[in-house]
Amino acid sequence: MSNGYQPVSCATEALLARMVSSGEIAEIFYRDEAGQVQQVHDVIRDLFVRAGESFLLMERRQLIRLDHIFSINGQPLGQPLKNSGVA
Template identity: 50%
Template sequence: MTASNIPARTADCVVQGMLRDYLMSGRLAEVIYRDGAGQICTVHDVIRDLFSRAGEDFIMLGRGNLVGIDHVLMIDGCQLTGTGD
């Protein structure tokens, strides 16, 4: 597997900065992501935590949903470059 075809599992600096802004402000966000079954989900929630584990980035939503950053498609209409399928 070459570096060009390794799937994105961590967020780039710009995306991490945006996520930290949501985390620090407590703003409500529209988060669109793919769940484990491949279904597209839309939630309106706060981002409660942002962390990395085993080389992957995750967000924890206010209601307890844990979402891998590579599954997040959009936040408030902004596409997360390099994430999703």
């Protein structure tokens, strides 16, 4: 994986912020540091920035860098996000 952080869209960050507030379980597909596809089903507890990179903190204490995520709840990123139903 490239170490150069690539900022994600404002729409993606807004969706993730709503998911933090909702406390619902999210299905996230991402690439780990070795480039392998990983899947997680967990509650997103926090969305934060550290050293200029944005991360999710999952309920089980796992950190996921936002620019490594390529799908949230079955919707590929890089496409216009549909309303997830999360209020």
